[in-house]
Amino acid sequence: MPSMLAPHLPSGRIRGVTAVAEAGCKRLEARELACVRGDRRLFADISFSLGAGELLHVAGPNGSGKTTLLRMVCGLVRPVRGEVRWGGRPIGRLGEEYLRRVTHVGHANAIKDDLTCRENLLVSTTLSGAPADPGRLRMALERMGLSGVEALPTKLLSQGQKRRLALARLPLADTPLWILDEPFTALDSGAVKAIRSMLEEHLDRGGMVVLTTHQDVPVDARVRKRLEMHP
Amino acid sequence: MRADRFGWSRYAAPTNFYPLAGRLIPWFAAPAIVLTLVGLYLGFFVAPTDFRQGEAYRIIFIHVPAAWMSMWIYVCMAVYAGVGLVFNTRLSSMMAGALAPTGALFTFLALWTGSLWGKPMWGTWWVWDARLTSELVLLFLYVGVMALTASIDDPRRADRASGLLALVGVINVPIIYFSVQWWNTLHQGASLSPSGGSRMATSMLMAMLVMTLAFWMYSFVAVFMRVRCIILERERYVDWARELAGQER
Amino acid sequence: MSGAGAMGAVRCVLRRDLTLAMRQRADLLTTLFFFIIVVSLFPLGIGPEMDTLRTLGPGVLWVAALLASMLSLGRLFASDYADGTLEQMLVSPQPLSLLVVGKVLAHWLSAGAPLVLIAPVLGLQFAMPVEGSKVLVASLLLGTPVLSLIGAIGAALTLGVRGGGVLVALLVLPLYVPVLIFGAGAVEATMSGLGAEGHLSLLAAFLVLALCFSPWATATALRISMD
Numbered sequence: 001m002p003s004m005l006a007p008h009l010p011s012g013r014i015r016g017v018t019a020v021a022e023a024g025c026k027r028l029e030a031r032e033l034a035c036v037r038g039d040r041r042l043f044a045d046i047s048f049s050l051g052a053g054e055l056l057h058v059a060g061p062n063g064s065g066k067t068t069l070l071r072m073v074c075g076l077v078r079p080v081r082g083e084v085r086w087g088g089r090p091i092g093r094l095g096e097e098y099l100r101r102v103t104h105v106g107h108a109n110a111i112k113d114d115l116t117c118r119e120n121l122l123v124s125t126t127l128s129g130a131p132a133d134p135g136r137l138r139m140a141l142e143r144m145g146l147s148g149v150e151a152l153p154t155k156l157l158s159q160g161q162k163r164r165l166a167l168a169r170l171p172l173a174d175t176p177l178w179i180l181d182e183p184f185t186a187l188d189s190g191a192v193k194a195i196r197s198m199l200e201e202h203l204d205r206g207g208m209v210v211l212t213t214h215q216d217v218p219v220d221a222r223v224r225k226r227l228e229m230h231p
Numbered sequence: 232m233r234a235d236r237f238g239w240s241r242y243a244a245p246t247n248f249y250p251l252a253g254r255l256i257p258w259f260a261a262p263a264i265v266l267t268l269v270g271l272y273l274g275f276f277v278a279p280t281d282f283r284q285g286e287a288y289r290i291i292f293i294h295v296p297a298a299w300m301s302m303w304i305y306v307c308m309a310v311y312a313g314v315g316l317v318f319n320t321r322l323s324s325m326m327a328g329a330l331a332p333t334g335a336l337f338t339f340l341a342l343w344t345g346s347l348w349g350k351p352m353w354g355t356w357w358v359w360d361a362r363l364t365s366e367l368v369l370l371f372l373y374v375g376v377m378a379l380t381a382s383i384d385d386p387r388r389a390d391r392a393s394g395l396l397a398l399v400g401v402i403n404v405p406i407i408y409f410s411v412q413w414w415n416t417l418h419q420g421a422s423l424s425p426s427g428g429s430r431m432a433t434s435m436l437m438a439m440l441v442m443t444l445a446f447w448m449y450s451f452v453a454v455f456m457r458v459r460c461i462i463l464e465r466e467r468y469v470d471w472a473r474e475l476a477g478q479e480r
Numbered sequence: 481m482s483g484a485g486a487m488g489a490v491r492c493v494l495r496r497d498l499t500l501a502m503r504q505r506a507d508l509l510t511t512l513f514f515f516i517i518v519v520s521l522f523p524l525g526i527g528p529e530m531d532t533l534r535t536l537g538p539g540v541l542w543v544a545a546l547l548a549s550m551l552s553l554g555r556l557f558a559s560d561y562a563d564g565t566l567e568q569m570l571v572s573p574q575p576l577s578l579l580v581v582g583k584v585l586a587h588w589l590s591a592g593a594p595l596v597l598i599a600p601v602l603g604l605q606f607a608m609p610v611e612g613s614k615v616l617v618a619s620l621l622l623g624t625p626v627l628s629l630i631g632a633i634g635a636a637l638t639l640g641v642r643g644g645g646v647l648v649a650l651l652v653l654p655l656y657v658p659v660l661i662f663g664a665g666a667v668e669a670t671m672s673g674l675g676a677e678g679h680l681s682l683l684a685a686f687l688v689l690a691l692c693f694s695p696w697a698t699a700t701a702l703r704i705s706m707d
Contacts, residue, residue, distance in 0.1 A: 038385050076570055076571065077707055100573040106567055106568075108562075109563070110565045110567065112559075113563070114499075119496075122492070126489055126492040127489055127492065127493075127568060127574060128572055129573050129574065368654050368657050371653065372654050374650065375650050378650055379641075382642055382643050387707070388704060388707055391707075392637045392704050395637065395704060398697075400654075402693070403654075407654070410657065411661070414661045414665065
């Protein structure tokens with residue numbers, strides 16, 4: 001079955017393929033999500049459905065609740081009404097089983113200033129449950145163009161480099177669902193290209209991506225869905 | 232569900248509880264006033280004079296019921312908080328929030344009357360009695376819950392955070408109480424109680440029970456009035472609440 | 481496999497926090513010096529008679545340790561909350577309670593353990609006898625982890641809230657009372673000739689109770705705060 005989904009990948013990546021392949025049977029669904037922040041109703045009646053190889057672009061002006069929606073899909077925020085489902089079951093009930101299938105890169109880079117790039121990546125990989133061998137870490141850093149600075153404490157890096165480090169954990173994560181909040185901010189064209197090819201590879205293998213961005217999403221996906229949020 | 236046969240569960244919605252609470256208030260206010268008068272009469276006129284402490288001890292009829300209520304209300308608050316956290320019901324969290332100030336009031340009353348008692352007995356305005364010290368710590372717990380609710384802007388997060396704090400507190404209240412008991416006996420501190428140990432004249436016990444009941448009725452009145460305000464505040468963007476607020480003004 | 485993954489993640493969080501504490505040594509030392517300064521303030525306020533100070537010694541040392549421990553709670557979750565690492569811990573498949581245990585252990589090692597080590601030296605300022613010092617160390621060793629565990633709940637509830645440090649104090653100090661009573665009580669009991677086994681066993685019981693409930697309560701509080 002893996003060979004049917006991704007015939008062109010070398011056999012060394014079989015493990016990655018299997019993890020993503022199994023996601024091919026499961027869909028991410030949101031039904032009538034509503035959110036209240038303080039006294040304000042942030043959004044209501046948001047529904048979407050996402051399957052393997054599909055990309056969901058959440059668009060809308062500032063303050064329309066895009067970040068909150070993404071956090072809801074991660075399980076960080078409980079919706080006032082509606083629910084998010086994975087494979088037909090609510091994520092609240094799935095708990096760890098669902099989180100094992102998710103990699104989230106938020107607005108904040110989630111890196112500690114006083115740790116080096118390598119140490120930061122090691123921590124995030126271990127937390128996600130993936131094996132953290134130094135070879136894979138080095139490859140991920142190389143791919144994101146950070147091989148020269150991997151032993152530097154991250155407080156010495158530029159904004160763009162920090163963002164690249166935050167995204168470096170994506171290829172290591174090996175999960176079917178990627179939830180990205182403004183991944184292209186602060187990145188130069190070289191980095192944008194690298195992220196693009198990473199996203200396209202992931203989608204080809206049957207993964208799913210939910211992302212928000214103000215720019216036009218330069219990613220080539222089999223199915224691209226767009227969700228407009230209104231404040 | 233048997234309870235549902237009478238349609239009780241519909242009162243779990245704030246919208247429906249609001250008028251019910253309003254109708255119940257007079258039914259608790261009347262007994263509260265009557266019982267207070269009876270209790271005060273029993274305590275200040277009927278109960279015998281204590282041979283050791285004279286008339287001054289009579290403040291016990293306010294001090295002890297207030298202390299009992301302060302602890303009972305904390306337990307109730309913790310139960311509502313727990314229900315609100317587990318079942319995610321809005322009204323339970325609102326009730327917990329409405330109970331806190333009344334509980335704090337009784338705690339303060341217990342402390343104040345304790346101090347008034349201590350002055351004629353020991354000559355000082357404060358005595359590190361086991362009960363007074365536990366009441367002091369209980370006051371801090373109440374203030375903590377109220378301060379946390381006041382500091383968090385988002386009402387949902389405020390409810391859940393102070394609910395969790397109330398639950399953590401309720402587990403600690405017995406531990407704190409017994410620690411302070413132990414601390415007090417070891418240091419052989421003062422003890423506020425009428426003469427002799429546990430044998431109390433029946434009339435004294437009656438007076439205390441009546442006052443406790445009176446305070447309990449009062450609590451219902453105060454808490455129901457407060458929870459109605461909270462419901463109005465929280466649901467203010469819902470049409471019925473806006474209408475009601477407009478009418479009552 | 482998930483069991484090994486969880487323990488590996490706890491060790492990772494522990495190592496990470498200890499590394500960060502080592503690289504930001506200033507925080508560590510300020511807590512320690514706060515403890516030393518507060519303890520030294522009491523004789524200045526009370527007077528230099530050794531007898532009075534000997535009686536007050538256990539209480540003063542314990543209250544100062546309590547305050548120092550509480551002051552350091554701000555560090556526990558605040559920076560992780562600010563840079564997004566806390567969010568990642570909530571989204572990770574590892575059980576949050578275990579990750580919390582790792583963080584609290586690292587916090588105790590960097591903030592509580594130094595207090596335990598320096599307390600006997602400060603006891604000398606209060607003419608504390610040797611047996612008293614030994615029990616002081618034992619009681620602090622059992623008590624300061626409980627303070628960190630209970631304090632973690634307060635720190636988690638007040639994440640990003642105004643009134644930060646003082647509010648945590650208000651929430652957490654009443655809960656510290658039993659630990660204070662038995663901790664200081666243990667030393668006083670030893671100094672007056674009675675045994676301290678009862679007190680120390682109660683402190684140990686508090687530690688076990690806190691270890692069972694606090695990580696779960698802290699994890700719940702973190703989820704509430706991140707909502």
